[in-house]
Amino acid sequence: MKRLRVFVRENSRNPNAIAYTVMAIGALALPGIVQFANGGNGDFLVSLAADGGVYVLLAIGLNVVVGFAGLLDLGYAAFFAIGSYTYGMLASAQLISSPIHHAVHIPFWIALLIGMFVAAGAGALLGAPTLRLRGDYLAIVTLGFGEIVPRFFRNMKDWTSGVNGISALDVPTLPFWITGPWASTQLAIEHNFRFVSFNPTAWYVLVVILIVISVIGVNNLYSSRLGRAWMAVREDETAAAAMGVNTVNTKLLAFAIGASFSGFAGAFYGAKLSLVSPDSFSFIVSITILSMVVLGGMGNIPGAMIGALLLYSVLYYFLPGAPAQATALAHNLGMDWLNQSSPDGWPGIAEFIHRLQFIIFGLILVGIMLLRPQGLLPSRLRAQELKRGVHDESAVVTT
Amino acid sequence: MIGALARMPSTLRTFGGSQVSNLVGLLIVAGALALTLQHVLQHSASFFFQILIIGIADGTIYGLIALGYTMVYGIIELINFAHGDVFTLGGYFSLALFPIFGIAEGKAGFGYVIPLLVVAAITMLLCGVVNVAIERVAYRPLRHAPRLAPLITAIGMSSILEGAMYLWRGPNSLHYPDLLPLTRFNIGPVNIGVKDLIVITFALVLVVVFTLFINLSKLGKAMRATAQDRDAAQLMGIDINRTISATFFIGAALAGAGGITWGLYISSVDPFLGFITGLIAFTAAVFGGIGNIPGAALGGLLIGLIRAFSDSYFDSSWTEVLIFGILIATLVFRPTGLLGMRVPEK
Amino acid sequence: MSTDQKPILSLQGVIKRFGGLTAVDQVSFDVPKGEVFALIGPNGAGKTTLFNCITGMHVPTAGRVVFEGRDIAGTKPYRTAQLGIARTFQNIRLFEYMSALDNVKVGEHVRMKAKLWDAIFRTPFARREEREVSERAMEHLRFVGIERHADNYARNLAYGQQRRLEIARALATEPHLLLLDEPAAGFTPQEKVELMRLVDKIISRGITVFLIEHDMRVVMEVSQRIVVLDHGEKIAEGPPAEVRKDQRVIDAYLGKSA
Numbered sequence A: 001m002k003r004l005r006v007f008v009r010e011n012s013r014n015p016n017a018i019a020y021t022v023m024a025i026g027a028l029a030l031p032g033i034v035q036f037a038n039g040g041n042g043d044f045l046v047s048l049a050a051d052g053g054v055y056v057l058l059a060i061g062l063n064v065v066v067g068f069a070g071l072l073d074l075g076y077a078a079f080f081a082i083g084s085y086t087y088g089m090l091a092s093a094q095l096i097s098s099p100i101h102h103a104v105h106i107p108f109w110i111a112l113l114i115g116m117f118v119a120a121g122a123g124a125l126l127g128a129p130t131l132r133l134r135g136d137y138l139a140i141v142t143l144g145f146g147e148i149v150p151r152f153f154r155n156m157k158d159w160t161s162g163v164n165g166i167s168a169l170d171v172p173t174l175p176f177w178i179t180g181p182w183a184s185t186q187l188a189i190e191h192n193f194r195f196v197s198f199n200p201t202a203w204y205v206l207v208v209i210l211i212v213i214s215v216i217g218v219n220n221l222y223s224s225r226l227g228r229a230w231m232a233v234r235e236d237e238t239a240a241a242a243m244g245v246n247t248v249n250t251k252l253l254a255f256a257i258g259a260s261f262s263g264f265a266g267a268f269y270g271a272k273l274s275l276v277s278p279d280s281f282s283f284i285v286s287i288t289i290l291s292m293v294v295l296g297g298m299g300n301i302p303g304a305m306i307g308a309l310l311l312y313s314v315l316y317y318f319l320p321g322a323p324a325q326a327t328a329l330a331h332n333l334g335m336d337w338l339n340q341s342s343p344d345g346w347p348g349i350a351e352f353i354h355r356l357q358f359i360i361f362g363l364i365l366v367g368i369m370l371l372r373p374q375g376l377l378p379s380r381l382r383a384q385e386l387k388r389g390v391h392d393e394s395a396v397v398t399t
Numbered sequence B: 001m002i003g004a005l006a007r008m009p010s011t012l013r014t015f016g017g018s019q020v021s022n023l024v025g026l027l028i029v030a031g032a033l034a035l036t037l038q039h040v041l042q043h044s045a046s047f048f049f050q051i052l053i054i055g056i057a058d059g060t061i062y063g064l065i066a067l068g069y070t071m072v073y074g075i076i077e078l079i080n081f082a083h084g085d086v087f088t089l090g091g092y093f094s095l096a097l098f099p100i101f102g103i104a105e106g107k108a109g110f111g112y113v114i115p116l117l118v119v120a121a122i123t124m125l126l127c128g129v130v131n132v133a134i135e136r137v138a139y140r141p142l143r144h145a146p147r148l149a150p151l152i153t154a155i156g157m158s159s160i161l162e163g164a165m166y167l168w169r170g171p172n173s174l175h176y177p178d179l180l181p182l183t184r185f186n187i188g189p190v191n192i193g194v195k196d197l198i199v200i201t202f203a204l205v206l207v208v209v210f211t212l213f214i215n216l217s218k219l220g221k222a223m224r225a226t227a228q229d230r231d232a233a234q235l236m237g238i239d240i241n242r243t244i245s246a247t248f249f250i251g252a253a254l255a256g257a258g259g260i261t262w263g264l265y266i267s268s269v270d271p272f273l274g275f276i277t278g279l280i281a282f283t284a285a286v287f288g289g290i291g292n293i294p295g296a297a298l299g300g301l302l303i304g305l306i307r308a309f310s311d312s313y314f315d316s317s318w319t320e321v322l323i324f325g326i327l328i329a330t331l332v333f334r335p336t337g338l339l340g341m342r343v344p345e346k
Numbered sequence C: 001m002s003t004d005q006k007p008i009l010s011l012q013g014v015i016k017r018f019g020g021l022t023a024v025d026q027v028s029f030d031v032p033k034g035e036v037f038a039l040i041g042p043n044g045a046g047k048t049t050l051f052n053c054i055t056g057m058h059v060p061t062a063g064r065v066v067f068e069g070r071d072i073a074g075t076k077p078y079r080t081a082q083l084g085i086a087r088t089f090q091n092i093r094l095f096e097y098m099s100a101l102d103n104v105k106v107g108e109h110v111r112m113k114a115k116l117w118d119a120i121f122r123t124p125f126a127r128r129e130e131r132e133v134s135e136r137a138m139e140h141l142r143f144v145g146i147e148r149h150a151d152n153y154a155r156n157l158a159y160g161q162q163r164r165l166e167i168a169r170a171l172a173t174e175p176h177l178l179l180l181d182e183p184a185a186g187f188t189p190q191e192k193v194e195l196m197r198l199v200d201k202i203i204s205r206g207i208t209v210f211l212i213e214h215d216m217r218v219v220m221e222v223s224q225r226i227v228v229l230d231h232g233e234k235i236a237e238g239p240p241a242e243v244r245k246d247q248r249v250i251d252a253y254l255g256k257s258a
């Protein structure tokens, strides 16, 4: 108990510790709160939160590439697509209609790893000839790659069903699963459990577990020999090389590890949605993930996570809900005429708000960057500095 | 496995050797040309010329847009993602201006030439002003911020512009009036539309005039000096802010002209047109050698041709894969582009 | 120090051209083991370029760079660091947004053994290694006298401390040969004296020091042998007292700076 108190005191002024604590409590409480607030009909929101978890995973992975190693990746969604399609083809009846005429049903847990390694391999393959290029050129290469990959999958109709995508993917199974108490149901053990789509809580719990594992792994990397090499390369590649850091290999590892996150997030996403379609991986997805990392605070894991949660809620919860909210508001204010479209071009408030979404997204990106170019929760010097009470406001990462 | 991957670069180092990479690049280009030739021979000559003309017309428009990318990149090393949307804005502005000047479809004639040119001038001016404002608001305050910050604001500005057009005229694609004469005539086996000629001439004149301007004028010299070495340029008494503003203005004016030309040629515009068109034009800029102004024009032309030929002789669903493949291949095999880049060494 | 020993570094006809400019022209000399060896010459003489040729940052246009008996001309910089050559930079190049301690730990990188696996799972081996490396890094900071600033961002250190940090970082790679590019540039006389003491301490650890320096007093005092470069060419070599009297050196270098 005393140690706990010391621990709390030591970390009570550490923004990262606070962020982790808040996120952990939020993650634990969310299903219960959502169900309670919606009278037990909150499944839709839990499912939405589980999808948000996928973006958190993506942001954690991209943060390794952009934040730690300083490599600008504008086509991160390509690896997401590769992971999804790998899973889609290896865990569904899809390949029956392909030239090999045999369905492949690899269990989710193994396919997850395969998706991860295939994406990492693709990252290494792309990185090997391009990582020696200047930073901006790498960005352009990744941009091109990000445009090619979804089109490639869309065009390989024999294997991927083209625009229709791959559907009816296998779901993960486990020998047993604990249901409740998180879903405001009784604590119970269910045997031969299947992750079906009408049980979003199970998916939610699974993604939270994956996130926790990822955060631990990436934190370990961050404070390891490799993590330091990444930052050294980011800060000054020439000096890093002069100190004996093999800069090309170091960058390649960042690229491959970042891609592997995207790959396994992709496999999870495909399995949860039970659909893989080429439209889910466009440039805007890459940009959204990048914006999450930059908004949150590059190079800082909880920063990237918070950026992901914030932007995801805005894009997938607040903005889609806004038209209905506005309609209701107009109605309650007795201004129902706002809700009708009129011949002079007024499309009705719901449609108007809907059309505003691009502007709002843009304003958020521009606004946050102008007000806080280093991100909401930027990386700071690690524990010791805070322990010693060194407070240097200029010591905020702005790389 | 990762370890094995990590060891790859040393075995792939030949990629870096310029002889080998030049050879590989040449082989790829030669193979592509041979394949194209084979396809071309299977079709009629008149078809070939028709595609050639479409390619040139598209290519000059891409060139117009690519100039803006290349100038901005050359001077502040930023991929101005909003540039493609400024191009679309050119289409939207001119659409709104047509009624004011009494221009409407179906009444084509020589009387339209002057009003059309006036609309073009006003549109170019408006696009220039918008782009200068974007630079002031979203890029200039971040000139000393982390490199990614202006990139994110560029994406944000792109979204804002798309959203503004979406809000203004709705989500659907808009019909752009057919103002150019539809007459066609034959020169030997070649069937040419007057419309094609006008579009190509208009875009080409702008590109040439502009290239001369950059090479000869004082402002052009200031731009090149700033692109080379900003500090040195400042010491020589060049007003950096003014030069950058001018760069954004000119680039946007050309993109706006591109928007009009596109509308006249293709007859439709939509709020998101600038996104993919912008990316393709950007590829053209890289292809020609980013920062290099004649390179952007040449790159645009080539990308336009590649697109037209791939669309009609191969499979249009692979065209964009091909174009972005060219983007990557250029950077891997010849990072300086066809004509060499003019970017200061870091 | 005996000179009959094999030299640790031997340059043989090294040439480096940049386009039409010959920055280093046919330079040959030996750096004896265990001494302080100095390279002097006016600005733009090609001193830094020569360092770059030794550490692999430039590939010499011609000539041999023999380090501990093997020709390393054209070897990649990270390999030369592994082989035992460390350096500092004329215009300090620290990892600005990393702590001083982490800067030194990057120097240790090349002697560490933790693999990707160890890094991800933080294996007991990785933990032990991290602990040892942290302790060693602290010792290096103590050695150069800036242990109090271990947890500050490198960019927030004072100028003199940054120079020392660069030396600590280089020492962390456990070099046999340490190249210092104008380590006393911008120093006060007092700081220069301290630096000379530090160089003595480094030598007493058995590390050969090869330095570029402008201040003749420092060079005369600290080094056993001097090579003088002018316009890329070697114009003199020998003990400080001799070099100082050489007419060409006086013309090319001392004459100008006096």
Ligand SMILES: Nc1ncnc2c1ncn2[C@@H]1O[C@H](COP(=O)(O)OP(=O)(O)O)[C@@H](O)[C@H]1O
Pocket (backbone or CB within 6 Å): C018, C021, C023, C041, C042, C043, C044, C045, C046, C047, C048, C049, C050
């Ligand atoms: N990377 C390079 N490219 C072209 N010229 C260079 C390069 N590095 C150095 N030089 C030129 O080589 C000459 C020697 O420079 P340098 O070795 O830095 O001199 P010093 O260190 O003796 O002052 C100078 O004329 C410099 O401009």
Ligand SMILES: [Mg+2]
Pocket (backbone or CB within 6 Å): C047, C048, C049, C090
């Ligand atoms: Mg020098």
